[in-house]
Amino acid sequence: VVGSTVACFGEVLLRLTAPQGEPLAQASAFRSHVGGAEANVAVSLALLGHPTVMLTVLPENPLGQFCAAELRRHGVDTRAVRFEAGRMGLYFVEQGAGMRPPRVLYDREGSAFALSLSEGENWDEMLAAGDWLHLSGVVAGLGRGAARSLIRLARAAYERGTRISFDCNYRPSLWRQWDGNAGEIFREIVGLCELLFAGKNDFALMFGSDQSCGTDETEAFSRGALTALSRFERLRYVATTMRERSEFDDHSLSALVMSRDGLCTARWYPLGRIVDRIGSGDAFAAGMLHAVIRGFDAQRAVDFAAAAACVKHTIAGDANLATAADIEAVLRGEFELRR
Amino acid sequence: VVGSTVACFGEVLLRLTAPQGEPLAQASAFRSHVGGAEANVAVSLALLGHPTVMLTVLPENPLGQFCAAELRRHGVDTRAVRFEAGRMGLYFVEQGAGMRPPRVLYDREGSAFALSLSEGENWDEMLAAGDWLHLSGVVAGLGRGAARSLIRLARAAYERGTRISFDCNYRPSLWRQWDGNAGEIFREIVGLCELLFAGKNDFALMFGSDQSCGTDETEAFSRGALTALSRFERLRYVATTMRERSEFDDHSLSALVMSRDGLCTARWYPLGRIVDRIGSGDAFAAGMLHAVIRGFDAQRAVDFAAAAACVKHTIAGDANLATAADIEAVLRGEFELRR
Amino acid sequence: VVGSTVACFGEVLLRLTAPQGEPLAQASAFRSHVGGAEANVAVSLALLGHPTVMLTVLPENPLGQFCAAELRRHGVDTRAVRFEAGRMGLYFVEQGAGMRPPRVLYDREGSAFALSLSEGENWDEMLAAGDWLHLSGVVAGLGRGAARSLIRLARAAYERGTRISFDCNYRPSLWRQWDGNAGEIFREIVGLCELLFAGKNDFALMFGSDQSCGTDETEAFSRGALTALSRFERLRYVATTMRERSEFDDHSLSALVMSRDGLCTARWYPLGRIVDRIGSGDAFAAGMLHAVIRGFDAQRAVDFAAAAACVKHTIAGDANLATAADIEAVLRGEFELRR
Amino acid sequence: VVGSTVACFGEVLLRLTAPQGEPLAQASAFRSHVGGAEANVAVSLALLGHPTVMLTVLPENPLGQFCAAELRRHGVDTRAVRFEAGRMGLYFVEQGAGMRPPRVLYDREGSAFALSLSEGENWDEMLAAGDWLHLSGVVAGLGRGAARSLIRLARAAYERGTRISFDCNYRPSLWRQWDGNAGEIFREIVGLCELLFAGKNDFALMFGSDQSCGTDETEAFSRGALTALSRFERLRYVATTMRERSEFDDHSLSALVMSRDGLCTARWYPLGRIVDRIGSGDAFAAGMLHAVIRGFDAQRAVDFAAAAACVKHTIAGDANLATAADIEAVLRGEFELRR
């Protein structure tokens, strides 16, 4: 079975990770990985068997080449990547442990990607062949020009009949810099989507805080998701992960999907020994996209995507390198040594 | 106190382990360790203070030399090892974490050991001095010639008065390749043994599935072990480990020993942060052999062997490098920093 | 806000740590860190913002230079360090995991520090500027001359009006070598202190075993601490950590502080995935000193110091490299990924 | 400028390299790289800007996936790779230094590639789009079936008008195993080629030893190359590298190209500090192919290819990861720190 073509548009970042147990201020070495929310989705989808295309701008230097090569290694098509002037967007990661959470230091200003968006890059022709386009709110947060570019791209895709998936991924530190109206911009894009990743805060931004209140997380999500489904008729699924910490690093993870047929809830997975939790939301998004493309029903979709997010915690780097077989094994509860 | 001489006969493998958090398909580096079920038992016994001899065939190349040297490093006598043509049997290990179990990829076909068994190697004279001979069902699974060699070696030892220990270690993937009758072969060897490591599936193979049923694992083991003791009069102990997973990587381990005086059960040890669980069964076998040689009673034997299997989980590589003092500390529940 | 100057007097050691999962007897590599109880306190205080001075003797060789440089790196003033003949005091660390506790092999005999103490080093003039002097019982354990030097230094500081903090840190293996009377020596120093770190065993040494009995650890501590406060009028706080292990590596940590206003207890923190637990007592001592210098009340002091001890478990090496912001985040229960 | 499509057919191997200064018999760790003569050429051509396709069979397991991913990372198109049963062909590398040359231990028997060739894999349809096909004598050495497959593939390509490049790469250890007639098979393939990589020994195999004698290496090559050009009219270039060692590791490298216009010789490059010399012949072949495709004249071709072979010595792993700009810098003699 060959999957549909999925195009992912967004900024690719180079992640530099300090060794376990070393705070960033002490780090005498770094491992490098490719990262960025949309790139993480692209890598996971490629490993799940979908032809996947990355739409981005990278700097014309060895760091940009490294990132493109890593995406290619994981099976993502990089022929549409543009190499332009500017720097490589970086982020530094301090791996947490126990009660010390991981920490991310962004160093992404002035990147080739950010520079190019303000100059009105035209990605339209790249979309001709794509069945799906995955976008994230991180791009919109980069500035007014970037937000406009994102909306224009979403509209062009919509008009071509490309199906759109959108992960709000609201990062207050970005939006604060230019005082952007995230709610308005998100609403504009969500109106073009079939698949939406959003949580309580995102609903509050889009619909006001009374649309995401409730006695617990599930209730707040349900209210917000139903509002979204009622306002945007093209929307088919609204999805989110939930994380609980009974104590410090004793996380467990579940997920919710609201469709026009009602709410489906995944089981709670205790996460045990976490190797790397960054990118678990992207792993979830890729799992949902996979499920929707493959035509899973909503319950199977939320189960698969939640299991994908859980397995991600056992893999170093941002991207979920698990295969569908690995995720299915988690779903079946197979924990035996595999020979 | 000096222990008895124990000879271990079996294939030595070179283990190549990918870094933590890296799936095999991404592994850019490997650590090398010596491995193989019988070699693991030999190493652990040597570290527990017993003169231990490895009987095996290694390839005449640097990888074979590496494995012999590593065995020697741990105190195993390698003067009886033969270096012959053929390749080094390998296996690649992907370290699991949390809900992703470890994964082993075997690459052992055409090894010098397997080649030599079909040519009727004669190990008899090596056995003259041995008090004990430890064997495993892995060798029998390698093919018809190998199974015949194993039985012949067991008989020769038996006739010399060497005491025999046998770990069924049933690996379906091996037996399937030549359609061998594991039950028949196991029965033949078990008839010569004093010490048997077997679980529910092994009893079913040897005696039919009604001999290993029961409402729980302990009951099934008891039924099978009593059948074995009743059929084979030389047999003194039948032993096994039990593993429970309340949730994903939250393993706990216990063990059972059936003797003619009845069943002894070890306590359940929660395993906590697992470094490497491969080889814990071999650590248990070595612990039991040590206990039997030292003349521990059955309860102390199962306690010691279970503690040995548990400590193994904290040590990288296949072999249990713990000393008797380390294991006794676990038995006494000493968890303080040792200065 | 700039803190008070704290001088820490004691031996600096070079710690050599074997890789995770490797027993010392197998270790083919070591990482080097600076260590020693008083140096750990100095480093943590420097990172918490206090001008900190190390008073010690290091060998006149590259290993001594390494240790001074590492202290300097963490912000400790090393201008008072003396470089003299003798060797570098070492200790080798085997990292435990799960049920295998960490293990420390000391190799500190004949160190430049120990040699110099018997020759009556005069540290007095270094103390002129110090507001606080932190000492530990480890120095006293090194021998008769060292104990005398420690007392002389404490008295000189006392006479100058320097406030004194003392951590009993009783190490039986040291005291046994010269048959020193720890109780007598500790009493002499405690009489000069404002801040004392002591537990049940230390009270028994100082006041007899009936002063530290009780149905539980809290009761025993309370009895001993009240005795200390009643006998030594300068003393303001007596503090200790408590550690519980529900099962093997499932540690949790709390702390107690007794002042003339009564007992304050910190909450129990489960420690989860431990990176390195050595030095957590020193992290606690630094946390208490910070709290006392900053004028926290007793409850906030014990909370802060306990959280400091907990965060230490997530950092490799002996010294707590956490900042005040890291510790405050633990106190507030913030476990989110920090971007 | 976009290059021509080049298809490379051959076995991809997984290379496991011991750390510098460690003999294979001591190696406790290995780095993994993708290797194999034809794959090395493919990687280098991709980095030089040519659309490059790998035609091979890999095992259906994580090691096979690793190799395909690594090729993709370097820009080689792997969509034509077939994943089938069998093992991954391996080789272990001991890095030499000074007077100890590097050492390669092959472990490639029973590989998925070798197994598939005896079963008559049909690669013909893959060739439709290729402008060039690069082959090597290593494949022919694998056995009678493999040699036949190679010839069939070369003929199919020839008939489609694909231009053929062939590197004799004579490995006596392979040919000896099945007593193949290398000279006859090489002649058959060379008759279809435009570009041939061959040295003195290869000419002796193909044309008899009187065709490659001479007072020095250049003379022997010239005689053999002229014979080849006179016998095979399609042949345009015959090329080889020369290596001199004035003393131990003090290598220098040059190269020769014979065309119908006569002999061109590259300068002698001293190699200095060698990082990894394996694969320098493949780097040369890729350099020549690049030069021929780009239409360089023979002198510029031999200069460029020799410089490519030299730069390879500074890069770890088998494949030449240098770009055209790196190689041009060597040609221009630019040795300054590049900022």
Added chain:
Amino acid sequence: VVGSTVACFGEVLLRLTAPQGEPLAQASAFRSHVGGAEANVAVSLALLGHPTVMLTVLPENPLGQFCAAELRRHGVDTRAVRFEAGRMGLYFVEQGAGMRPPRVLYDREGSAFALSLSEGENWDEMLAAGDWLHLSGVVAGLGRGAARSLIRLARAAYERGTRISFDCNYRPSLWRQWDGNAGEIFREIVGLCELLFAGKNDFALMFGSDQSCGTDETEAFSRGALTALSRFERLRYVATTMRERSEFDDHSLSALVMSRDGLCTARWYPLGRIVDRIGSGDAFAAGMLHAVIRGFDAQRAVDFAAAAACVKHTIAGDANLATAADIEAVLRGEFELRR
């Protein structure tokens, strides 16, 4: 003997170095070092025994703290460092080998240091205690504001009687960005200096190209240096290193110093196996400053500074970590294993 206080003003950069043999475009890991021309001089001077102060601005984040800590580790006083908004200036280093020279990719735009210079930071009060101030032309290259700041600082120091050392360090890529007149700015600073590091190109910028011509490098330097000495009466020494490459990585290094007493030339040192050549110019500058402060005559000064530059090639990272004893050993030609 305690040295004079030397203040070094300039940008501190974080260097990220790829592993040996890996081009930047392939680098999966980086080692971190502190770097920057003036910081390198500060570190070397501190290790040579001089009280050394770093005057700079670092970002208020963990990377800035890392750099300050590393400087402190080497004995540089960082109490005058200011932590302000902005990013950490980075550069990525590809280690060359043989004929592939090392390569530096700068990523320093928008750094906290660069931002602060345009806002007129006032460093004057920091200079009160300094005997010497070392500056470099890199700062001037950062932009018009930076150049003005540098001149203002030099004048303020001059007026206070602080002696000034200046290394032209002309980086065309920086000056090109804002079209700055390097010659004019350099002349302005050199007029305030006692010690100048300049080569042929720098003289051409300052005095026109006829002032640095000649049949060889020594002649060109002499002409330029004499012009400088004649125009700027405060100037006492003009110094430079010379590098020769007989073949590729077969470097040798010498140095020239012109004083009012004439030219002194160091011997030519062959460099042999180079570990890291970046920062050798800074090592030379530190060596000259040391020699001038200590009052060496010109010949001994140039010998010492050349030897310092040579030893730097054997040490990883930018800064010369050699001690005066190490450098003296090179001067005496001692190559024996030191026990």
Added chain:
Amino acid sequence: VVGSTVACFGEVLLRLTAPQGEPLAQASAFRSHVGGAEANVAVSLALLGHPTVMLTVLPENPLGQFCAAELRRHGVDTRAVRFEAGRMGLYFVEQGAGMRPPRVLYDREGSAFALSLSEGENWDEMLAAGDWLHLSGVVAGLGRGAARSLIRLARAAYERGTRISFDCNYRPSLWRQWDGNAGEIFREIVGLCELLFAGKNDFALMFGSDQSCGTDETEAFSRGALTALSRFERLRYVATTMRERSEFDDHSLSALVMSRDGLCTARWYPLGRIVDRIGSGDAFAAGMLHAVIRGFDAQRAVDFAAAAACVKHTIAGDANLATAADIEAVLRGEFELRR
């Protein structure tokens, strides 16, 4: 062919090596190797095929066990090793490069070996089976008791008919500590030897400085060696290596052997890229012993031993891990990549 049994008596040390390019004062990690002059000879002889026994005392702790295990790994029989109280003798190694020679920092005082020698350990019974006993002057340098023990052991061996080999290995830093008369002690031992390793300085110590003068190194050696042969009638061979440095790290190595038939000289081998030169003298001694045991003539002996010393420079750690085949390849001048 099985060799003769060789017993090596001396102190085993644990070597801790800093990473390449890092001075000891900066070393954040160490690799561990077993070392010590006599142990190095034992390891090399075992790898050359001789049954080899180590006679030593190690501390009863994990570091002592590590050293014994490493010796065993290389095939040395450790059953005669005694484990006693005391510390592990250590030495720290800074790897040099280019003009910075390697540096060794000893930390061996108070070792279990040194302590036991003063208490009159009796090794006599261990010698019954040995054909050869290899000793070194390092032991004699440890102190008066150690020197007496060494002489007693040599005499006991002599009386039993064991043949003795002695390497003077004069270390002034050791002898200076107790003002021992090295010449007298050496003469006493040499009188019992067949094989002596000594150079110019050793002859001066033993026979006065007029016995080792001459216009060059060869002449000085010849004079001293002839004196030794004339005074000690049991002596058959006197041997030494010579090292030349045309420039810095451009070493070359040769060797001399004087027998009663005259002088034999090995060729000069340029050493090229040195990985580790420590232990090359021990590699030479092992090569000579091998040659004498195998009955090589003097010329072949000196050639083989010199080649052994050269190959050692390419191997990390103290011990020569080369096989006879590796050394023979150097003798034949084979520098090709070995497949």
